[in-house]
Amino acid sequence: MIKVSIIGSGNVAGHLVQAFAKSDSVELIQLFSRKKDAGITLPENISLVHDFAALEEADLYIIAVTDGVIAEISGELPFKNRLIAHTSGTMPLETIGDDNRKAVFYPLQTFSKNKAVDFREIPICIEAQFAADFQLLERTARAISDKTYAINSDQRKALHVAAVFANNFTNHLYQIADEICRENQMPFDILKPLIVETASKILQLSPSEAQTGPAKRNDSKTIAAHEAFLSDYKKDIYHILTESIQQHGKKL
Amino acid sequence: MIKVSIIGSGNVAGHLVQAFAKSDSVELIQLFSRKKDAGITLPENISLVHDFAALEEADLYIIAVTDGVIAEISGELPFKNRLIAHTSGTMPLETIGDDNRKAVFYPLQTFSKNKAVDFREIPICIEAQFAADFQLLERTARAISDKTYAINSDQRKALHVAAVFANNFTNHLYQIADEICRENQMPFDILKPLIVETASKILQLSPSEAQTGPAKRNDSKTIAAHEAFLSDYKKDIYHILTESIQQHGKKL
Structure with missing residues (x-):
């Protein structure tokens, strides 16, 4: 099982939680939200945390926040050498701080809070610094979508x-x-x-x-x-x- | 049964033939085409004619041709006081010649030769000079579509x-x-x-x-x-x- 934690409480974070909750090969362990009420319905076995120090070890942390705060949040993470992906269509791989291994996990779709989407139909564009990380991202993406693409930052x-x-x-x-x-x-x-x-x-x-x-x-x-x-x-x-x-x- | 004949052999004519062929309340009696081979698969009981003089009496004639030749064709029809509708989105009601009763039967959709469409989902915009004709057009439209709208030429x-x-x-x-x-x-x-x-x-x-x-x-x-x-x-x-x-x- 691939252990994944999600950082963020917006539309993308909410839809990712729902998608991973249905997967057999990915275990969603924690959702981080600065807000006390994340506004996301969490499955039973996933804990909501508000403090970066409470983040447990995971194979992948997905930062699903607005473009402007990705760098700041990745800089605040209290650990090193772990795999961190952001979900932005516009920000380069380098937006993730140097302390950790950088990646992108970008689902290309228009998400609305109150409209369900079939995640299996959503293309997920992935990018990573290292080949092993790329493979883990690919397995993670395939756990929720039938459409995964290797897309670099320029593309x-x-x-x-x-x-x-x-x-x-x-x-x-x-x-x-x-x-x-x-x-x-x-x-x-x-x-x-x-x-x-x-x-x-x-x-x-x-x-x-x-x-x-x-x-x-x-x-x-x-x-x-x-x-x-x-x-x-x-x-x-x-x-x-x-x-x-x-x-x-x-x-x- | 409403008796309808179609004049034309393009995409709209072809799709209308298929739609009326499935209807219980409209009887498609003839298809007029200048070309010997209309390129439209006709149901058994519908005859293909190439001469306006061969057009039998019908409750409604639908001229489904390109905008530029509607006036010419309606002028060539060898009868008077019958109900004639064109299928154009741009031409006014008056494009039909004064010899007959004018109407519009405009299906608002993009038709491709090789792509089937569900006609019941296609809005049909209708317009007529006289109330009784409007009612007949409405019944004809409802025979093939769930969506009919009264739309005047300006609209x-x-x-x-x-x-x-x-x-x-x-x-x-x-x-x-x-x-x-x-x-x-x-x-x-x-x-x-x-x-x-x-x-x-x-x-x-x-x-x-x-x-x-x-x-x-x-x-x-x-x-x-x-x-x-x-x-x-x-x-x-x-x-x-x-x-x-x-x-x-x-x-x-």
């Missing part, structure tokens, strides 16, 4: 930017579509099947193959009508994305 | 713009994310679970509630790092969408 930085496009920006386009619906007395519900189908299409087709619409087919009449209909930032966003689709079309 | 124009954001532009963001992955030797597969989760989240949360990421939390350090990482059109798109998310955040 992870790029991946995080890609995820901003695929997740944050996409969601913002949903928000603009929602606004257009409401401004014209239509429920956003009309668009939901289209949104779900658009996402599920790329499981079968590449985004390039799946591209449709007025920009893709250079339908300048429809594009002009849409731009005349829109104003302000919506018009600017429409324009820049239409141009980008057309430029991509030319490259093919 | 439909707005809805089509919203759909460009929710579908075409979203897919283009997937394409940019795919490029970033490939440029950094990572498979696009890593992002697929995130993309599917992002879409399915808005079934439970409004896009505004679901928004996360550096722009939403005004994380200027991460934003600056991402903009330094990106170049050209990717950087421009990152910038304009980040600004728009931040502006929306201020309004709340």
